[in-house]
Amino acid sequence: MRDENIPNFASSINQRPPSSLGRELRSWSRDIAVALGLALVIIVFLYQPVKVEGTSMAPLLSDQERIFINKFVYRFEPIHRGDVVVFWYPLDRTQSFIKRVIGLPGQTLEIREGELYVNGKRIRESYVPPKYFDDSSYGPIKIPADEYFVMGDHRDSSNDSRIFGPVPQKYIYGKAVFAYWPFHQFGEISAP
Numbered sequence: 001m002r003d004e005n006i007p008n009f010a011s012s013i014n015q016r017p018p019s020s021l022g023r024e025l026r027s028w029s030r031d032i033a034v035a036l037g038l039a040l041v042i043i044v045f046l047y048q049p050v051k052v053e054g055t056s057m058a059p060l061l062s063d064q065e066r067i068f069i070n071k072f073v074y075r076f077e078p079i080h081r082g083d084v085v086v087f088w089y090p091l092d093r094t095q096s097f098i099k100r101v102i103g104l105p106g107q108t109l110e111i112r113e114g115e116l117y118v119n120g121k122r123i124r125e126s127y128v129p130p131k132y133f134d135d136s137s138y139g140p141i142k143i144p145a146d147e148y149f150v151m152g153d154h155r156d157s158s159n160d161s162r163i164f165g166p167v168p169q170k171y172i173y174g175k176a177v178f179a180y181w182p183f184h185q186f187g188e189i190s191a192p
Contacts, residue, residue, distance in 0.1 A: 046072045048174065050086065050096070056152030056159065057084065057098055059129060060189065066181035067189065069174030079104070079148060079169070081118075082127075082192050084176040087150070090164050098176060099160050100127070103149030105169075110140035111162075114155070127153050127192050138162050148172065 052065045061067065061084075069086050079085065081101055089095040103109040107118050114135040116123045134155035143149050147166035152158025161167065179185045 046070065047177070049180075050098075050174075052098060055157060056154050057100070058132065058154045060084070060127060060153055061098065061176070061179070062185070065179060065185055067176050068178040068180065070177045071174045073175050073177075074172065079172065079175075081123075084189055085148075085150065085172050086174040086176065087167050088171040088173065090167055090171060093171070097150075097159075099150035099152050099158070101148050102151045102161070103143045103166070105143055105145050105147055107149075108140050108142050109149050111136070111138040113137055125192075128155055129153075132156060136162075141166075146170075 047068045048071055049066060049068055052061045052063060052067060055063050079101055081104055083101045084098060085101055086096055086098050089097050102116060102123075103118060108120070110117045114133050114137075116125055117140075132154040141149075143166050146169045148169065149161045149166050151160040151162065176189045178188055
């Protein structure tokens with residue numbers, strides 16, 4: 001028989017509240033797990049890291065540079081001239097390309113000795129440095145509905161719509177938004 005006045009030490013040990021260090025560790029672990037889960041959702045569904053291969057977008061993007069693309073933006077807003085987009089290469093959809101949108105659906109585009117004209121009006125392209133200028137001519141062509149004319153900023157070294165034609169909108173799957181590596185390139189990628 002047990003004396004009711006004697007405390008039961010075994011049961012009081014089990015009822016002791018956890019240490020503040022243990023609570024703190026569990027709290028931090030939970031917060032880190034939630035943050036990693038949210039980051040994974042954002043990367044998988046909204047943003048995707050990609051590596052630039054080649055120099056066709058120089059000087060804006062360099063070979064082996066790492067950037068994030070927004071895969072969701074064009075569900076809510078239209079594609080604009082000047083956007084830097086990532087798309088499935090129309091001649092081999094196992095490859096992705098990155099170029100700048102130059103012409104929009106329904107527009108008439110022409111390049112005269114390297115100068116861009118859209119619907120007969122000359123478009124100044126400050127993002128094309130003189131040393132990357134290409135003085136060739138192209139067109140005029142009327143861009144079909146739901147297609148976009150894309151070109152690299154390094155005009156004399158770009159496999160673009162001048163070669164493979166306008167890109168169907170359904171092939172465009174992202175917009176370049178942010179460069180993160182190398183660190184000196186760190187920052188937003190914006191349209192002019």
